Amino acid sequence: MKTRLVLALAVLLSLPGISPGAIKPVEHDYLREAEQALRDNNEEAALKALDAALKENPDEPSAHFWRGRVYAGKGDFDKALPDLNAAIKLQPNNADAYAHRGYVYQKRHALDDALADFNQALRLDPGNNLALFCRGLLLGERGDTKSALGDLDAALAANPDNIEALHSRGQIHVLRQEWDEALKDFDHCIQKDPKDVAAYTGRGGAHYLKGEFKEAVEDYNKVVEMQPTDARPLAQRGYALAGLGEKEKALADFEAALKLDAKDSAALLGRAEVNRVDKKWGHALMDYDAVLEQTPGDYRALLGRASVHYGSGDVEKALADYADITKQFPDEAQPFNDYAWLLATGPKDGLRSGERAVELADHACKLTEYKNSAYLDTLAAAFAEKGDFDNALKWQKEAVKLSGEEPADVQEDLKSRIPIYEEKKPYREVIK
Numbered sequence: 001m002k003t004r005l006v007l008a009l010a011v012l013l014s015l016p017g018i019s020p021g022a023i024k025p026v027e028h029d030y031l032r033e034a035e036q037a038l039r040d041n042n043e044e045a046a047l048k049a050l051d052a053a054l055k056e057n058p059d060e061p062s063a064h065f066w067r068g069r070v071y072a073g074k075g076d077f078d079k080a081l082p083d084l085n086a087a088i089k090l091q092p093n094n095a096d097a098y099a100h101r102g103y104v105y106q107k108r109h110a111l112d113d114a115l116a117d118f119n120q121a122l123r124l125d126p127g128n129n130l131a132l133f134c135r136g137l138l139l140g141e142r143g144d145t146k147s148a149l150g151d152l153d154a155a156l157a158a159n160p161d162n163i164e165a166l167h168s169r170g171q172i173h174v175l176r177q178e179w180d181e182a183l184k185d186f187d188h189c190i191q192k193d194p195k196d197v198a199a200y201t202g203r204g205g206a207h208y209l210k211g212e213f214k215e216a217v218e219d220y221n222k223v224v225e226m227q228p229t230d231a232r233p234l235a236q237r238g239y240a241l242a243g244l245g246e247k248e249k250a251l252a253d254f255e256a257a258l259k260l261d262a263k264d265s266a267a268l269l270g271r272a273e274v275n276r277v278d279k280k281w282g283h284a285l286m287d288y289d290a291v292l293e294q295t296p297g298d299y300r301a302l303l304g305r306a307s308v309h310y311g312s313g314d315v316e317k318a319l320a321d322y323a324d325i326t327k328q329f330p331d332e333a334q335p336f337n338d339y340a341w342l343l344a345t346g347p348k349d350g351l352r353s354g355e356r357a358v359e360l361a362d363h364a365c366k367l368t369e370y371k372n373s374a375y376l377d378t379l380a381a382a383f384a385e386k387g388d389f390d391n392a393l394k395w396q397k398e399a400v401k402l403s404g405e406e407p408a409d410v411q412e413d414l415k416s417r418i419p420i421y422e423e424k425k426p427y428r429e430v431i432k
Contacts (some may be wrong), residue, residue, distance in 0.1 A: 031062060043070055061090035065097050068104075077104045095125035103134050111138060133165050140168070145176050163189055163196070170202050179210040197226050204236060213243035214374050231261035238270045247274050263289050269300055276304060281312040299329055306338065313431055315348050328361070336364040337375045344381040345429040354386030354426075373402040375416055384426040392421040 030053035037046035038235040047070055068083030084101040087094060102117030115138055121131035136151030152169040155162060170185035183206050189199035204219030220237035227233055238253035251274050257267035272287035285308050291301040306321030322339035329335060340360035343353045361379040368375055376399035384392035396417050403411045415428050 030056065030067075031060075034066060036062075038066075038070075042300060043074060046070055059090055061087050061094070061097075063088065065094065065100070068097075069100055072100060072104050072107075075107075077108055080104050081108075093124055095121040095128050095131070098124065099128050099131040099134070102131065106138060107136055111142075114138060122244065127154070127158050129155050129162065132158070133162065133168070135167055136165070137170070140172050140175065145172050149160050149176070161192070163192060167198050167202060170199075170206070174202070174206055174209065177209070179206050182206040183210075195226065197223055200226075200382065201233065201236070204240070208236075208243065209242050209337040210245070213240045217244070220255060229260060231264040231267060233269055235264055238267065242270065242274060246276070251273055263290075265294060265298070265301075269304070272301075272304055276308055276311070279311065283309050284308050285312075293391035297328060299325070299332065302328070303335060303338075306335070310338075310342060311431065312410040315342065315346055315351055318342060319351060321328070331367065333364040333367040333372070333375065336360045336367070337378050340364065340382050341378045341429075344378065344385040345427050352385055354382060354384075357382035358386055370398075371402065373399045373406065376402065377417070380417065380421065381427050384421050387426075389421050389424045393418065396421055 010386045030049045034046045034049035034053065037043070037049060039297035041127035047067065050063050050067040050070070053060055054067070065087035068080045068087060071077070071083065081101070081104050084097055084104060087097040088101065091097060098121035102114045102121065104118060105111070105114035106368045115135065118131045118135035118138070122135070125131075132151045132155040136148045136155060138148075139145075139146035139151065148228070149169065149172050152165050152172060155165045156169065159165070166185050166189050170182045170189070173179070173182035173185065183203060186199045186203035186206065189196050190203070193199070200219045200222045204216045204223065207213070207216035207219060217237055217240045220240060222234035223230075224237060233420060234253045236296035238250045238257065241250035241253060243245075249339045251271060254267045254271040254274070257264050258271070261267070268291050270289045272284045272291070275281075275284035275287070285305060288301045288305040288308065291298050292305070295301070302321065302325045305320050306318050309315075309321055310318035319339070319342060322335055322342065325332075325335040325338055337360075340357040343351070343360065344357035346352055358379070361375065361382045364375045365372070365379055370376065376395050380392045380394075380399060383389070383395065396414070400411070400414045400418070403414050405413075420427055
């Protein structure tokens with residue numbers, strides 16, 4: 001499960017060090033009125049007072065800054081940006097103004113502008129909490145998880161109670177496959193707020209990815225209890241139940257999720273996978289197609305559909321699917337491996353190609369640094385189909401060596417192909 005970082009609007013008015021007390025009063029105390037309105041959570045009254053302050057003095061930087069902040073907090077970024085621009089022009093050393101304008105750019109997906117503003121805010125104030133937090137999220141989105149982690153660590157060092165930063169750091173740890181560190185952050189969130197839905201969801205995801213399916217189910221139970229009308233936690237729990245081998249319960253969760261949201265792609269994919277494993281090809285294909293109708297380039301649905309076509313004996317459609325997937329996803333090893341396996345071991349003589357299978361299998365092995373026993377098994381089968389049995393034996397024996405941590409039946413399956421290649425025969429898979 002691919003996890004996405006979310007920037008909370010509430011962070012604008014919750015960060016320490018930039019409280020409404022920073023507003024300085026001007027004539028008629030309009031700014032003080034705005035300060036009191038913000039303390040009372042009355043945004044409309046605050047805006048009215050700030051409008052009056054700027055009518056009286058259009059060059060009052062604090063009024064521009066705070067009106068920009070309020071608009072940003074309301075999600076009205078088109079109105080927030082001119083005020084924050086004015087605040088920066090009037091006070092070019094205001095780190096908070098740069099941080100908040102960066103936030104607005106980030107929400108408008110102008111990420112280069114956002115990064116420039118966060119960098120400037122941190123040059124002016126290296127401990128600026130909002131800039132550290134937001135830049136950490138932006139860098140995480142861009143895949144620079146190491147730098148993102150540094151920013152979020154710094155944000156939390158300055159404000160350990162920043163729950164949004166804890167959530168986000170937990171998600172960064174998940175992206176880095178640092179499951180235990182992620183669990184610590186989500187645990188901390190739950191200790192602070194036992195009803196923190198996002199923390200239970202994040203912790204459930206970390207448990208799932210760590211292979212701790214029982215613990216994942218327990219966390220998703222909490223989320224389902226707190227959000228009974230949301231399809232997503234039902235689908236997530238379905239995957240965890242499937243991980244436990246409880247297919248019927250998993251299927252029930254996917255069905256329940258789809259009753260709440262008939263287009264939920266996670267639930268459609270989960271139900272498709274259960275049906276594919278049970279060889280209910282028609283049902284599985286229907287769900288994969290439904291996902292692809294919504295998202296034509298969905299990798300999981302494309303790969304699942306190809307597998308269904310192969311499993312159901314429709315080899316021509318499977319080959320067409322794999323050809324398409326390998327073009328769309330040249331850096332994903334599995335479709336190259338599966339395509340090669342079909343070309344090397346498929347049941348139809350006219351559709352096999354040892355030479356092409358070797359090219360595809362070798363690409364999959366290069367992507368995984370020749371350390372995946374299943375992919376080496378495919379490379380060996382491709383060489384055998386090509387008639388190069390010396391290389392077939394070489395790579396099959398290497399596949400066996402690398403399979404020490406695989407289940408016993410998998411190891412025996414890999415070993416079973418060695419005598420076939422010793423007899424200079426290619427391997428043929430029988431589709432059951």
